Amino acid sequence: MSTSVIEAYGISKRYQRGALSSSGLLRDTLARTFRSPWTMFRRQKPDTFWAVSDVSLQVGEGEVLGLIGRNGSGKTTLLKILSRITRPTSGWAEIHGRVGSLLEVGTGFHPELTGRENAYLSGAILGMSRQEITRKFDEIVAFAELEKFIDTPVKHYSSGMYVRLAFAVAAHLEPEILLVDEVLAVGDIKFQRKCLGKMGDVARAGRTIILVSHQLNQIRRLCQRVVWLDAGKLREAGPTAEVIGAYEREMSSSDALVEKGPLGGKAHFLKWWILDPEGKPKHVLSDDGELQLQFLLRVNQPVYGLYHDIELYDQNRQLLWGNAIGNVTLEPGVYLCNHTLPHLPLRPGSYTWRATLWDGGESVADYDCVPEMQVATVPVGHPMDEKAGILNIPSVCAIVPQSPAELSK
Amino acid sequence: MASVTSNPPAGAPLANRRSGALTLRIEPPRTWFELRLEELWKYRELLFFLVWRDVKVRYKQTAIGVAWVIVQPLLTMLVATLFFGRLAKLPSQGLPYSVFCFAALVPWTYFSTALVLATNVVVENQRVITKVYFPRLILPVSAALSGLVDFGIGFIVLLIFTFANGIRPAWTLALLPFFLLLAVLTVLGVGLWLSALNALYRDVKYLIPFIVQFWTLASPVYYSSSMVPARYRWLYGLNPMAGVIDGFRWALTGTGQAPTATFFASTLIVCCVLFGGLVFFNYMEGSIADRV
Numbered sequence: 001m002s003t004s005v006i007e008a009y010g011i012s013k014r015y016q017r018g019a020l021s022s023s024g025l026l027r028d029t030l031a032r033t034f035r036s037p038w039t040m041f042r043r044q045k046p047d048t049f050w051a052v053s054d055v056s057l058q059v060g061e062g063e064v065l066g067l068i069g070r071n072g073s074g075k076t077t078l079l080k081i082l083s084r085i086t087r088p089t090s091g092w093a094e095i096h097g098r099v100g101s102l103l104e105v106g107t108g109f110h111p112e113l114t115g116r117e118n119a120y121l122s123g124a125i126l127g128m129s130r131q132e133i134t135r136k137f138d139e140i141v142a143f144a145e146l147e148k149f150i151d152t153p154v155k156h157y158s159s160g161m162y163v164r165l166a167f168a169v170a171a172h173l174e175p176e177i178l179l180v181d182e183v184l185a186v187g188d189i190k191f192q193r194k195c196l197g198k199m200g201d202v203a204r205a206g207r208t209i210i211l212v213s214h215q216l217n218q219i220r221r222l223c224q225r226v227v228w229l230d231a232g233k234l235r236e237a238g239p240t241a242e243v244i245g246a247y248e249r250e251m252s253s254s255d256a257l258v259e260k261g262p263l264g265g266k267a268h269f270l271k272w273w274i275l276d277p278e279g280k281p282k283h284v285l286s287d288d289g290e291l292q293l294q295f296l297l298r299v300n301q302p303v304y305g306l307y308h309d310i311e312l313y314d315q316n317r318q319l320l321w322g323n324a325i326g327n328v329t330l331e332p333g334v335y336l337c338n339h340t341l342p343h344l345p346l347r348p349g350s351y352t353w354r355a356t357l358w359d360g361g362e363s364v365a366d367y368d369c370v371p372e373m374q375v376a377t378v379p380v381g382h383p384m385d386e387k388a389g390i391l392n393i394p395s396v397c398a399i400v401p402q403s404p405a406e407l408s409k
Numbered sequence: 410m411a412s413v414t415s416n417p418p419a420g421a422p423l424a425n426r427r428s429g430a431l432t433l434r435i436e437p438p439r440t441w442f443e444l445r446l447e448e449l450w451k452y453r454e455l456l457f458f459l460v461w462r463d464v465k466v467r468y469k470q471t472a473i474g475v476a477w478v479i480v481q482p483l484l485t486m487l488v489a490t491l492f493f494g495r496l497a498k499l500p501s502q503g504l505p506y507s508v509f510c511f512a513a514l515v516p517w518t519y520f521s522t523a524l525v526l527a528t529n530v531v532v533e534n535q536r537v538i539t540k541v542y543f544p545r546l547i548l549p550v551s552a553a554l555s556g557l558v559d560f561g562i563g564f565i566v567l568l569i570f571t572f573a574n575g576i577r578p579a580w581t582l583a584l585l586p587f588f589l590l591l592a593v594l595t596v597l598g599v600g601l602w603l604s605a606l607n608a609l610y611r612d613v614k615y616l617i618p619f620i621v622q623f624w625t626l627a628s629p630v631y632y633s634s635s636m637v638p639a640r641y642r643w644l645y646g647l648n649p650m651a652g653v654i655d656g657f658r659w660a661l662t663g664t665g666q667a668p669t670a671t672f673f674a675s676t677l678i679v680c681c682v683l684f685g686g687l688v689f690f691n692y693m694e695g696s697i698a699d700r701v
Binding site for chain 2: 008015080081082083084085086087088089090091092093094095096097098099101103104107108110112113117120121124125126127129130
């Protein structure tokens with residue numbers, strides 16, 4: 001292995017659960033102190049959790065390391081520690097070289113300033129010197145394709161233009177070590193490709209990159225080595241194909257059902273899984289194709305008016321879709337409930353399935369399916385991020401001139 | 410736990426360190442005070458850009474723009490002259506009341522606006538703080554400095570105004586920068602405390618208008634500090650802005666007594682507040698991104 005430029009040992013970070021803002025009132029602190037003055041001096045036992053715990057890693061010079069894991073597995077926290085935004089609770093790391101971090105696109109942009117001014121400001125905030133920005137300025141503007149609007153205040157930009165400029169500035173940041181958090185999922189497909197290309201150039205130029213992404217295909221394309229974080233702990237690290245393979249296997253093998261409702265005893269689910277068209281189990285959807293969602297159901301007593309219902313939720317626990325079949329009569333035994341979905345056009349992220357059983361009006365079983373289903377397809381959508389929505393429909397638009405003859409038809 | 414390599418004992422020196430490369434060490438916060446002034450110097454360009462942004466943005470989308478810098482203290486001076494000078498007939502150290510008042514309002518306007526800016530600077534840059542690293546100390550420093558541009562413009566108007574009133578600047582004008590520096594340090598000292606507290610308790614945001622209001626009344630802006638009874642003068646001197654304003658007025662007009670004692674008392678206080686502020690801000694710096 002080449003010389004390592006990042007070495008981290010036993011990095012851990014503890015956070016107070018939910019207390020990040022709720023205790024932020026002077027009133028509360030005072031009230032607590034008045035109620036029992038001694039608590040001020042006593043070490044309180046707050047509800048804490050470890051966002052990252054005991055993670056050690058080394059990154060060699062010129063290496064592109066991918067960081068994967070479910071939501072809340074500590075990827076971003078680890079990145080924030082390595083970029084010095086927050087300090088670890090314990091452990092230490094040494095970094096040899098200039099670090100640049102890209103946790104957000106458009107950091108430090110001010111709406112009232114022009115594109116030119118923002119390029120300088122954002123560049124300075126990201127760690128570029130004024131000379132460096134001046135030197136690369138034309139390149140940045142060309143990359144963002146904003147030659148005509150560079151002296152317009154950014155508040156008049158469309159979101160697409162805004163993102164292009166922001167990314168162009170960020171992409172021209174050339175530190176020896178670059179830490180990137182899921183920022184490539186911006187803009188339209190064409191711009192994304194351009195960004196990926198730029199990223200590849202940066203990597204080939206011998207810079208070290210740590211990249212966090214949910215899009216496994218992106219990680220496959222860019223990274224030589226991958227670290228998989230699970231609940232704050234380092235689960236596995238190694239060559240990309242190996243770790244991503246293990247991650248995908250884990251996602252499909254650890255199928256479990258978390259019981260929410262009453263266990264009626266009449267019937268319950270045993271297991272669930274997702275199958276791709278070839279019949280291979282998978283929980284990470286990298287392509288948009290046909291899926292089978294299957295539940296193994298055990299019926300203990302005869303049921304005469306069974307309803308089976310499935311629901312799909314996103315990370316915010318918003319119901320996206322549901323379907324049910326009803327009035328089924330089942331004798332005791334084991335059944336397979338098979339849901340065929342021609343395709344599931346969702347934007348990358350984590351989703352949860354919920355399955356329920358009803359007998360007449362009585363709830364028999366209510367399950368949240370774990371683990372979450374990961375969607376890792378390439379997003380297709382509106383260039384303005386807030387207009388891209390939740391669906392990921394691979395649509396193509398064509399504008400064709402119409403002759404008067406066609407119109408009169 | 411799986412790991413990339415076998416762990417060497419924590420804290421072991423790294424064998425394969427590249428010579429000459431910049432090495433950064435990331436550790437849990439340990440000491441209660443680590444002032445990294447050399448780092449502040451390294452980030453001076455960012456400091457410049459933050460000040461520049463503040464100045465650039467401040468009067469955007471206003472009709473009269475930067476003229477507000479002059480209009481604000483001028484209007485206050487006119488109103489004060491009418492009520493305090495003409496009606497209440499407050500003594501003004503032998504100067505025309507308008508000059509007396511304006512000479513105080515220019516540094517005072519700097520102080521009060523810069524203090525409000527400094528108090529809110531951490532919270533307002535919350536997004537940047539949680540996304541990028543830079544020495545957080547830059548933020549209050551930039552707030553304290555960005556007010557100086559406004560001050561400069563106000564000061565030119567003040568010079569013209571005093572001159573028009575027949576007051577010729579004396580040699581004491583050369584001492585004026587010291588009083589200005591004291592004002593900047595006061596903003597910084599108090600601003601460090603308030604900005605860090607504001608990051609934790611947003612109550613500070615609602616408190617700051619009152620602080621500024623009380624502080625105005627406790628400073629010789631509209632009245633002469635000679636009106637304060639002699640035996641309370643030392644208490645009055647604890648307010649560093651009393652030293653700044655008295656000194657500023659004295660340096661500009663050359664009339665009255667040199668406020669030597671107040672100046673030194675004020676300097677001492679400011680040094681204490683500033684040092685405490687640095688320690689407190691530094692203590693908070695480690696967790697500011699998690700708590701803001």
